[in-house]
Each structure stands twice: as C-alpha cells, then as structure tokens.
Amino acid sequence: MPAYLIVHTERRGDDTVIEDPDLTVEFGDTWVLFHTQGQPEGRVLYGEQHVVLAVPVAQVHRVERVDEDQDPEPLEPAPQKE
Secondary structure, rough: OOOOEEEEOOOOOEEEEEEEOEEEEEOOEEEEEEEEEEOOOOOOOOEEEEEEEEEEHHEEEEEEEEEOOOOOOEOOOOOOOO
C-alpha cells in the first residue's frame, strides 16, 4: 500500500504519514497534493482525482515514500522559497 512520510519544514515532531491503496502524490508550484482515483465520500474533486490532503509547499521539507515493502527514498523535494 502506498504510504508517504511528510517531513515538515518546522521540525517540531509533527511529521505526518499518510497511506491509502490508491494514493498518489503530485508536487505543484504552491501545493503538494495527495489524491486518489474514484469517488470516496468527503473528498474534494480536483480534475478526475479526489484530493485527500493538500499541504502548502512552504511547509514541506520533503516527502518520502515509506511503504513497508520498500526502502524509504526521497521523492522530488518541495521547492523552497529563498
């Protein structure tokens, strides 16, 4: 099952793990979007996908895929503003 660790910019021990069988991640200019296909109840439609979680890029240090059967490896880092 896809699982992602979201490491926040301000390291206060509140990093987040999100998992779902149909979960995918998209890195936008201003948001990191975690979404699924299908029609789950209570999720926001974004194109043909449903947003499960949206995090502002400025608040994300990095996102790692951490599936149990996979070695943790960093994905594309969120762009940082200077």
